[in-house]
Structure formats: structure tokens, C-alpha cells
Amino acid sequence: MTQENPARSGPSRRTRLTITIVVAALVLLGGGTAAALWWGGSDPDPAPTAAPDPAPEQPEPDPGTDAPAEADPIHVIAMGDMLPHDSVNANAQLPDGGWDYGQFFEGIRAQLDAADATFCNQEVPSAGADFGISGYPTFNAPTEFARDLHDAVGCDLVNLANNHAADKGAEGIAATRAVWDGLTPSAVSGANRSAEEQRAVQVFEQDGVRIALVSFAEYSNAPIDGVSLNMMGDDALVAELMAEARDQADTVIVSAHWGTEDSHEVNEAQTAFAQRVADLGADVVVGTGPHVLQPVTWLDRADGGRTLVWYSIGNMLSTQLELAQRTGAIAGFDLVRDDAGAVHVENPTAILTYMHYEWTPEQEAAGDLMARHGLSITPLSASGELLQQTSFGVTAEQQVEASSEILGPDVTVLPE
Structure with missing residues (x-):
């Protein structure tokens, strides 16, 4: 997203050129007479003018002054699964029948605004009311879900x-892509209307850096x-898309929807695929x-570089039950x-987040979802009072410590 340059101020190039010519003429014609001619005066016997003092010596320019700024x-x-369960949709619906999913993210507004580019996993179709709005197990969100994301x-x-992208079939994918066609700038990858698509x-440009997004799912x-x-x-599609991405972009991000659900352990299929796309030129795997x-x-890769791999960044928006x-x-x-231009x-960092909702012990015991x-959604480090309202029995500090240990030493966990 490139911002427009502010309007230039001061004289135009043509005005500056005219002034330069006039000043040169004044110098050639000589002092006061030329000045009188220029301003329309008529002094027939101007007083002689003193010779101008020689211009003072200018200091030598600093060689580093004109160097381009770094x-x-x-x-x-990057944020994980955006999963609109029925209760998420119910809370997003407005009295007038509209929808507002953005309200749930106000607690992390500062973190969102600090980003130059943002990755999100839209876990479900957003094919709209014609396909029926539904939650688990067969999802479909309003078109406004994509709009608000x-x-x-x-x-x-x-x-x-x-795995939920095809919950409403190829027609649901086509309707979802049509919604995103009108949401620009964006790079949308992984579910398609045609072989050509x-x-x-998909390449997204930010401040002159071209970022390719290439997405794959383990199953549907x-x-x-x-x-x-x-x-x-x-394998053929993976190799083809990775080669094309590497050719078109400065940075290649691979989205991998994979792994064992509800497990903090990385499985062999994950490590194998991560190494495969790393050797094919991925810079980051999300x-x-x-x-x-x-x-x-x-991960060390075949060309001598390194690939940053986030094996799972967890959920972001959902009403799942467990604290993890x-x-x-x-x-x-x-x-x-x-x-050299590469x-x-x-600087990999993580800001841990907590997805909160109000639910009384009686409602929870009755399974009233x-x-x-x-x-x-709030930074986990600031969620102490919210966690006290739950039955999890942990403090924010304890959950931050446990989550940081899961992520490991290769990432800096920030408070917020």
C-alpha cells in the first residue's frame, strides 16, 4: 500500500527557470540600470555601484550528506484461524440486520495498526446469505466477514x-473469491475458481518490496x-508455484494448513513439508x-539461506472452549x-493473545453454547482480570510463561 506523496509547495520548475534568466540578464546589464528597467523605473543618471564582494568560500560538502536514507x-x-462459530456470528449481528466482526479486535487495535502487512487465515467460506449462514461443522459466513477482516x-x-474452505463446495469458493475481488489491495491464495487462477x-507490494503468498492445505x-x-x-503444483513465486517476488511466504489438531507437538508431515518448501525458496512458513x-x-535451506517456520500460530477469533x-x-x-537489494x-516476535467471552458456570455446565x-481479543499479558472470570484457574503470567515455552527460544515474546 503506497501512500500518495503530499503536494509539492514553492515555485514551479518553469517559474524557477524564468527567474534564473532574469537574474542573469540583470547581472549582464549591470546593477541599478538593469534593476530600473526590470521594475519600470527611469533613473537617467544612476549612482555608480560598488563592485560586489567576492563570494565567501563554501565548506566542502560532507560525502555522506547525499547518501540515500536507509x-x-x-x-x-500473521494471525491464525478466524473461525466464526454460530456464537461468533450471533455476537457480530447488529440490531438492524448488519454485521460487525471488527468489534472483536479492538483490544489489539494498537498491534494491528503497527503492521505494514497482515496475514490472516480465513478458515471458512464467506459466500454470504444465499448459501446459508452456518457454524460448526459446515461453515459459511456472511460476505461482511471478509469485508471486516x-x-x-x-x-x-x-x-x-x-480444511473448511470447500464446506459450501466449488460454488462457495467462487462466491468467497468474488467477495475478495472487491477488497483491494490484497493477495488471496489457496482456493480457486479455475486452473488459471x-x-x-499472488504478489502483494509494500514499500517497494514484493511479497508472494503461496498457500497449501493438508486435507479438506x-x-x-x-x-x-x-x-x-x-508435488508438481507445489514445485510450480514455488518457482513462480521465487521468480516474481523479493520475499516468499508459504501458508501451510496442517498438523494434529489440539496438539502442541509438531508431526513428521509438518517437518517434511516445511523443509521441502524451504529448499524451494520459502522465506517464511506460517x-x-x-x-x-x-x-x-x-531451517537451513538448499541455497544457503534460512527459512523462518511458525509451525502453528493458534486461533485468533473463535469461541472454542479450552484455554489453549x-x-x-x-x-x-x-x-x-x-x-545489494536482497x-x-x-527479528521474529510474538505477542500472545487471549480470546475471551462471558459465560456463567451455570451456562457452561448446561452446555449452552x-x-x-x-x-x-486482548494481549494475554493484559488479560489477568478476564481470566479470573473463568474456570481455568491460571493467571495471565502463568499462561504467558507456558505459551512462551511452547514457542521456544527462536522467537522473542513481547508483552504487547
């Missing part, structure tokens, strides 16, 4: 390759064809799907261009 790093954040949350790198790598809950969803097991946090690591499912991370990293990934209300 570009600021581009700060990218883009306009209110700032999602501009969007993964659609996940499947092979068109619904039947799919070879085009509707990008699958991790399609993992979603397990609904809980998993470790962060760096309600603890997510705003995964951050910087893109830095070196003197872009490097640096639709009674959940008062949804909010």
Missing part, C-alpha cells in the same frame, strides 16, 4: 487453503477436485490448523533490504 524495515504480522482488521495476505501466484473436510484447493500432497500454539524455528484454543499469537517479523527476514457473549 529504508525502514517492513513489519509483517480486510477493512477493520487489515488482512491483506489472506489464506483460503484450509490456481497457477497465478469436503470433497474437492484438483483445482478448487491447493494441496500439500500435489502454519495454521492445530488450533493451538506450536514451536517456532529456523483461546491462546493465540500475533506472529511478527521484519523484512529488511540489504545494500530482502532478508529478521449460544449463551457465550461479550467476545474480545
Whole structure:
């Protein structure tokens, strides 16, 4: 997203050129006479003018003065599963029949606004009312869900390759992509309307850096064809898209929807695929799907570089039940261009988040899922009072410590 330059102030180039010519003429004609001619005066016998003093010597310019300023790093954040259960949709619906999903993110507004580019996993179709609004197990959100993810949350790198993407079939995917067609700028990857769209790598440009997003899912809950969803097991497609992304972009982000649900452990399929795309040129792998946090690591790759891998960044928006499912991370990293023009990934950080909702012990005991209300996402470190209202029996400090241990030493956990 490139901001417009402010309007230039001061004289135009043509005005400056005219002034320069006039001043030169004054010097050639000589002092007062030329000045009188220029201003319309008529002094027939002007007083002689003294010779001008020689111009003072100017100091030698500092060689470093004109050097181009070093570009600021581009700060990218990634957020995990955006999962609108029935109770999420109920809380998002407004009295006038409209929808507002942006309200749930106000507690992390400062963190969202600090990002230059934002990755999000839209876990479900947003095909709209014509397909029926529904939650678990067969999801479909209003079209306003995608609108609010883009306009209110700032999602501009969007993964659609996940196990729920085809919950409303190929027609639901087409309707979801049509909604995102009108939400620009954005790069949307992973679920497709055609073979041509499947092979068109999405590139998002931020401050002159081209960021490619290539997305893959491990499996689908619904039947799919070879085009509707990008699958991790399609080796030829993986190789083709990675080569195209590497050719088109400065930085390649791979979204991988994979792993064992509700497990903090990374499985062999995850490590194998991460190494495969790393050797094919991925700079960052963002993992979603397990609904809980998993470790962060760096992988050495075939070209001598390193790939940053977030095996799972957990959920962001949902009304799942367990504390681990309600603890997510705003995964951050910087893109830095070196003197040779190459872009490097640096400074991985995580801001832990907590997904809260109000639910009395009586409602919880009765399993009244639709009674959940008062949804909010906050930094985990600031959620002490909210956690006291739950039956989890842990403090914010304890959950921060446990979550930091899961992420591991290769990422800096920030308070907020």
C-alpha cells in the first residue's frame, strides 16, 4: 500500500527557470540600470555601484550528506484461524440486520495498526446469505466477514487453503473469491475458481518490496477436485508455484494448513513439508490448523539461506472452549533490504493473545453454547482480570510463561 506523496509547495520548475534568466540578464546589464528597467523605473543618471564582494568560500560538502536514507524495515504480522462459530456470528449481528466482526479486535487495535502487512487465515467460506449462514461443522459466513477482516482488521495476505474452505463446495469458493475481488489491495491464495487462477501466484507490494503468498492445505473436510484447493500432497503444483513465486517476488511466504489438531507437538508431515518448501525458496512458513500454539524455528535451506517456520500460530477469533484454543499469537517479523537489494527476514516476535467471552458456570455446565457473549481479543499479558472470570484457574503470567515455552527460544515474546 503506497501512500500518495503530499503536494509539492514553492515555485514551479518553469517559474524557477524564468527567474534564473532574469537574474542573469540583470547581472549582464549591470546593477541599478538593469534593476530600473526590470521594475519600470527611469533613473537617467544612476549612482555608480560598488563592485560586489567576492563570494565567501563554501565548506566542502560532507560525502555522506547525499547518501540515500536507509529504508525502514517492513513489519509483517500473521494471525491464525478466524473461525466464526454460530456464537461468533450471533455476537457480530447488529440490531438492524448488519454485521460487525471488527468489534472483536479492538483490544489489539494498537498491534494491528503497527503492521505494514497482515496475514490472516480465513478458515471458512464467506459466500454470504444465499448459501446459508452456518457454524460448526459446515461453515459459511456472511460476505461482511471478509469485508471486516480486510477493512477493520487489515488482512491483506489472506489464506483460503484450509480444511473448511470447500464446506459450501466449488460454488462457495467462487462466491468467497468474488467477495475478495472487491477488497483491494490484497493477495488471496489457496482456493480457486479455475486452473488459471490456481497457477497465478499472488504478489502483494509494500514499500517497494514484493511479497508472494503461496498457500497449501493438508486435507479438506469436503470433497474437492484438483483445482478448487491447493494441496500439500500435489508435488508438481507445489514445485510450480514455488518457482513462480521465487521468480516474481523479493520475499516468499508459504501458508501451510496442517498438523494434529489440539496438539502442541509438531508431526513428521509438518517437518517434511516445511523443509521441502524451504529448499524451494520459502522465506517464511506460517502454519495454521492445530488450533493451538506450536514451536517456532529456523531451517537451513538448499541455497544457503534460512527459512523462518511458525509451525502453528493458534486461533485468533473463535469461541472454542479450552484455554489453549483461546491462546493465540500475533506472529511478527521484519523484512529488511540489504545494500545489494536482497530482502532478508529478521527479528521474529510474538505477542500472545487471549480470546475471551462471558459465560456463567451455570451456562457452561448446561452446555449452552449460544449463551457465550461479550467476545474480545486482548494481549494475554493484559488479560489477568478476564481470566479470573473463568474456570481455568491460571493467571495471565502463568499462561504467558507456558505459551512462551511452547514457542521456544527462536522467537522473542513481547508483552504487547
